[in-house]
Amino acid sequence: MRTKLRAVTALLLGAALLAGCSSTEAGKANPEGAGGGAPQESASVAKFTAVPAADAKDVPVNVPVAVSVSDGTIDSVAVNNPEGKPVAGKLADDKKSWATTEPLGYGKAYSYAGKATGTDGKTIELKGAFNTVAPAAQVRGTVFPTDDQQVGVAVPIMVKFDAPVSDRAAVQKALTVTNTANVKGSWAWLGDSEVHYRPEAYWPANTKIHVEAKLYGVAYGGGAYGSSDVTSDFTVGRNQVVKIDTPTHQLVVQRDGQTVATYPASFGKDADPELTTPNGTFVVMQKDEQWSFDNPQYGYTNVLKKWAVRFSNHGEFIHENNDNAANIGKNNTSHGCANLTEADAKAYFDTAMIGDPVEVTGSITTLPAKYDWYDWQVPWAQWQTLSAI
Incomplete structure (x- = not known):
């Protein structure tokens, strides 16, 4: 009996060995796959690309988050802020790309997720997170x-x-x-x-x-x-330009190239380079119905004058100075300003606009380009060299 049992066992073992060496494809010979588990599904042909990439650091806040897919179309994409609220975004008409439409916040952690369907009908998922730059x-x-x-x-x-x-x-x-x-x-x-x-x-x-x-x-x-x-x-x-030729003792107002007013004036002292009204193209930068003039170096403080129009941060104004009425239209006796009678100063004041040019000629002094707003003191060719690009 023992001899017969051993023979039967050996016969069954040999049959099993012959079956394991079969050249039949595993999937056909064993539909459940090797080991008896379910067959493993192949990956979709679709591929996601996300910018910024997952785990990116110091991401710029002014560059859109961009998601695209190849060999497929996007089903959904979401970018969420740290509070879980979605960042606004838009899916392209062809459903192959998506991008945020609002800026990100500084120093924040964002997450993104998405789904797409490949041309083979299989789906893929996108998941990731990144951190934006935190400014000093x-x-x-x-x-x-x-x-x-x-x-x-x-x-x-x-x-x-x-x-x-x-x-x-x-x-x-x-x-x-x-x-x-x-x-x-x-x-x-x-x-x-x-x-x-x-x-x-x-x-x-x-x-x-x-x-x-x-x-x-x-x-x-x-x-x-x-x-x-x-x-x-x-x-x-409107185009309004003030023209001052200091030796003439007149302030001329031109509009669209035509003279619309001429006012007698007294400008800065002709022979003193520190007190003359300097040459240059200036800009009206401030208007005040009354202004306090202070210059302790020359012995006056809190001198109130009406209808003051500033045209240089060096200290030049067009303003009323009835105290100097005897010299207005005859002599240049101011400390650099254009003195007008009160009536004329008011008439000019009412027409003046921030940004009007004031062109001064005839002086012994030309103001260096350093007193804001000195833009028109700089020749155009030189101005262009001050660009950073």
Whole structure:
């Protein structure tokens, strides 16, 4: 009996060995697959690409999150902020790409997820997370002129910052100016925290100007970034130019190239380079019905004068000075200002506009280009060299 049992066992074992060496494909010989488990499904041909990639650090906040798929179409995509709220985004018409439509926040962790269906009908999933850049400082920028202002034809566009800017080129690339006259201009840096824009010649009258400073997310250098975008829409008014030829003792107002008023005046002392009204093209920058003039060096403080129109930060104004009426129209006796009678000062004041040019000639002194707003003191060729790009 034992001998027969061993023979049967050996026969069964040999049959089993022959079956294991079969050349039949495993899937056909064993529909349940090797080991008896379910068959493993092959991956979809579709592939997701996400920018930023999963686990990215210091991601810019002003660059859209972009998701695309190859060999398939997107079913859904969501980017969520740390509070779990979705960031606005838009799916392309062909359903092959998706991008955020609102900026991200500084120093935040975001997650994203998505699904797509491949051309083979199989689905894939996208999952990831990233962190945005955290600035060492956020710097505010402002634009002048502001919305809805009407200004004169010499007005410069000014973008000023709360702190110095290291990467001027990066900032300047974020600034655009468009206008209805299609006049071209150039930016010029007049310091580490101030950049101005002007055309080669005065703005055409009645030009509408749009300024856009897309500063949010711009790296200023040194870990500082722009805190917000800012825009401005303003209008250039009529063309009015004040012409002062100091030896004539007259202040001439021209509008659209025609003289509309001539006022007797007394300008700065002709022979004193410290007190003369200097040569140059200046800009009306301030108007006050009354202004207190102080110059202790020359013995006067709190001298109140009416109808004061400032045209230089060096200290020059056009204003009433009835105390000097005997010299108005006859002698230049002021300390640099243009003195008018009260009636004439009021008449001029009522027509003056921030941004009007004031052109001074005939003086023994020419003011150096350093007293804001000195934009038109800089020749055009030199002005263009002050651009960062």
